[in-house]
Amino acid sequence: MDDQNKNLILATALSFLVILVWLVVFPPPEQTAPTEETAIEAVEGDVATAPVAAETGAINTEVVAEPESPEAPRIEINTPRLTGSVSLKGGRIDELSLKDYRISLQPDADIVKLLSPSGSDSAYYALYGWAPGAGLAADQVPGAATDWQLAEGEVLSPETPITLSWDNGNGLTFTRTISIDDDYMFTVTQSVANTTGAEVKLAPYGVLARHGTGEDADLPGLKNFFILHEGAISMTDGGLAEIDYSDMRDFPVEPNERAQAEVFQVQQDGWIGFTDHYWMTTLIPEPGSAFKAAAKYDDRRKIYQTETVLPTLTVAPGETAEVQTQLFAGAKEWETIREYQREGVLKFIDSIDWGWFFFLTKxxxxxxxxxxxxxxxxxxxxxxxxxxxxxxxxxxxxxxxxxxxxxxxxxxxxxxxxxxxxxxxxxxxxxxxxxxxxxxxxxxxxxxxxxxxxxxxxxxxxxxxxxxxxxxxxxxxxxxxxxxxxxxxxxxxxxxxxxxxxxxxxxxxxxxxxxxxxxxxxxxxxxxxxxxxxxxxxxxxxxxxxxxxxxxxxxxxxxxxxxxxxxxxxxxxxxxxxxxxxxxxxxxxxxxxxxxxxxxxxxxxx
Known part of the structure; x- marks a missing residue:
């Protein structure tokens, strides 16, 4: 056998072996039914929220058995690329579909649904609130079950933000202004006015919740493909963390926690959320601010959560405190995400799963x-x-x-x-x-x-x-x-x-x-x-x-x-x-x- 043929045989065999191993480890994706884009099967009766001990900053998950009422008033979302609604029950952003994408190539195929309210067949939603500090009871701050009032606006669009308000009846008035751009970025401004005559302490938070099917099964509709990361994703001070849903179910129960959790301390910049094959939701605190982030799994209600908790605020009598955060909810388009990164979202382009060969893939x-x-x-x-x-x-x-x-x-x-x-x-x-x-x-x-x-x-x-x-x-x-x-x-x-x-x-x-x-x-x-x-x-x-x-x-x-x-x-x-x-x-x-x-x-x- 001459050396040239030996080399050719060696190279061909090596290529064959590598591709064979690749096929075994990374089998080709299966074609899924058209319903693959609506991913989550809900657990009826469960709504997630995240009360926080404001003095310690510990993230304590509570799950209240109060599903959203189908009759809860809603505010329409209508942008060039999104359609959906905001529920006044908890002020949740929980109904969202992507106008530019359909679940299949059929002309009459439905557009992709990203978010759905609790009690639906694909419960996946974003909610915001305040965690009570010393002297405040849980019912004196807004949470998942709060009945908000529409104070301003009729339709949430890039030109018309909406403002929600809630008075706790004890001297605290909360407002929440939600705006949106032409693509997929929401801006949520939360404020509290204190007329109680005494200072109060409370911490603003945001939650993304997905209802699952149990600890022995992955979320339906996901690809479950080894080459693709699906699950929680976070950027904390420049470090990227990817946590699969199966790994979230193996989290230990953290101190002061009522759910399995992994907590990240963020000093300056970061974000956290859920990523699927093509879609993503991400909580983004204001750049330059410290916060706590957490990825959780509540085994009792089978709910996956990612959370951000901002530092505790002390609000003196007669003063108003305000915080602003962002929520990305949409398609992982390279140009769109790159533009958000240029506007200040730290390493947002890394939310796309570039893999081990990122130096070639990018x-x-x-x-x-x-x-x-x-x-x-x-x-x-x-x-x-x-x-x-x-x-x-x-x-x-x-x-x-x-x-x-x-x-x-x-x-x-x-x-x-x-x-x-x-x-x-x-x-x-x-x-x-x-x-x-x-x-x-x-x-x-x-x-x-x-x-x-x-x-x-x-x-x-x-x-x-x-x-x-x-x-x-x-x-x-x-x-x-x-x-x-x-x-x-x-x-x-x-x-x-x-x-x-x-x-x-x-x-x-x-x-x-x-x-x-x-x-x-x-x-x-x-x-x-x-x-x-x-x-x-x-x-x-x-x-x-x-x-x-x-x-x-x-x-x-x-x-x-x-x-x-x-x-x-x-x-x-x-x-x-x-x-x-x-x-x-x-x-x-x-x-x-x-x-x-x-x-x-x-x-x-x-």
Missing amino acids: PIFWLLHNINALIGNMGWSIIGLTLIIKAILFPLAYKSYVSMAKMKELQPQMEALKEAAGDDRQKMQQGMMELYKKEKVNPAAGCLPILMQIPIFFSLYKVIFVTIELRQAPWFGPFRDLSMPDPTSIYNFFGWLPWAGPQPDTIMALAFIGILPLLLGISMWLQQKLNPAPTDPTQAMIFAWMPWVFMFMLGSFASGLVVYWIANNTITFTQQYAIMRSQGYKPDVFGNIKSGFKRKPKADEK
């Missing part, structure tokens, strides 16, 4: 995003991205293919060395090394382009799977969602017939492979034909099966990733063919194809 997405801004089609943008990546790696590829061409030229000398060495392998290896040194050939150079592709492949896979910009992104014809597997097959006449092919997680999907996986297998097969088949039968068999094994393995991956792989193979074939010819070696592609179809003689034939 620039790859940035480049893809900007190419798409010019082209306006994500499929062609992926191909454009492939061209740029191949251009960047071209110097390395050039050296590799030049080395491969020289190895072909040295083939007669290598065969002579093998014959001269006989069974003395050490002598043969020494002779080979001297020949490589003399001819300035690196036998390992052929592996480098393939090895360089592995982290790029994984990073692009992360980009295509995680970023919302690829969600339901069309290319052409039947390829209407590049974040999902190829929808074509012989079953639907490769997209010409108006019904879907087999689900990618079924056995039938293997029999009815799509156009893109077929093109992937053919492109790998043609790339192999740049060189003659190995003389060793085992090697020849591995080479013969490899393209088709990869075709089935990658066939259930996102279409966008398969498009990248096809484009990469095509460009690699072109580069390798041109460079090897420039070095005097002329690959006989058609001859190698023909030889692969020749009938192999039997051992007893003479």
Whole structure:
């Protein structure tokens, strides 16, 4: 076996092994039912709130068995991108849908619902309040069950904020002003006026609550995919923390807590909330302010919570205290989140799950995003991205293919060395090394382009799977969602017939492979034909099966990733063919194809 074939076998086997491990650890996502976007099954009768001991700052979760009344007055939310309402029962922001996103590609599909009130099939909401200090009872401060009055405004829109008020009947008047921008950011201003004749202490807080299904089950509708983080997410003084829902159920019970919790002390800047595949809710205290943040799980009512508690305020008689916080509730769009970061939200762009290869994932997405801004089609943008990546790696590829061409030229000398060495392998290896040194050939150079592709492949896979910009992104014809597997097959006449092919997680999907996986297998097969088949039968068999094994393995991956792989193979074939010819070696592609179809003689034939 010559060294060139050894290197090629090694590189191919390594790629195969890495992708095989990747498939086992990170299985391709299943296509879920259209209801995947409304994630949570509610536990009726439970509303979460977070009274706090104002003197100590300890976060004590209480759950009151008082569901929101269906008849509670509501204030409409209507913005260019959001629709929903605010309940005057607790002043909760608990009904919110995203106008720009639908749960499926069907023309009549519902828009994505993000927040839902307690008692609904997807209880998920934001609420605010004040925790009582010494001398104040829990019913003297507003909480989850407070009946607020509308003091100003009729519809919450970017042009018209609303103001709610509540008088506790004992000298404290609370107001809450809620405003919203054109995208997904709410601003919540809470104030308290003290006319009691004595100073009072109290602490403002915010809560995000999601009702779950029990400690042995994850929230329905979530992807539960290892490569994707879903659960609590926080930024505390520059440190990012990601906590899965399953990990929240394993929290210890903290001192002064009535729920399992993990508490973060934030000195200056930060935020905390919940993140899903494409959507997120985040509590954001005013930049530059210290606060306590917590992620909790209440095992009794099966409620997940994230909270922010601001420092305790002392309000003198006749004075008014005011605090302002923000709430992000919407889609994790790169441009939108980046703009909020520029406006002061610390490292908000890291709320997108960039993964371990973030140093590659971020620039790859940035480049893809900007190419798409010019082209306006994500499929062609992926191909454009492939061209740029191949251009960047071209110097390395050039050296590799030049080395491969020289190895072909040295083939007669290598065969002579093998014959001269006989069974003395050490002598043969020494002779080979001297020949490589003399001819300035690196036998390992052929592996480098393939090895360089592995982290790029994984990073692009992360980009295509995680970023919302690829969600339901069309290319052409039947390829209407590049974040999902190829929808074509012989079953639907490769997209010409108006019904879907087999689900990618079924056995039938293997029999009815799509156009893109077929093109992937053919492109790998043609790339192999740049060189003659190995003389060793085992090697020849591995080479013969490899393209088709990869075709089935990658066939259930996102279409966008398969498009990248096809484009990469095509460009690699072109580069390798041109460079090897420039070095005097002329690959006989058609001859190698023909030889692969020749009938192999039997051992007893003479």
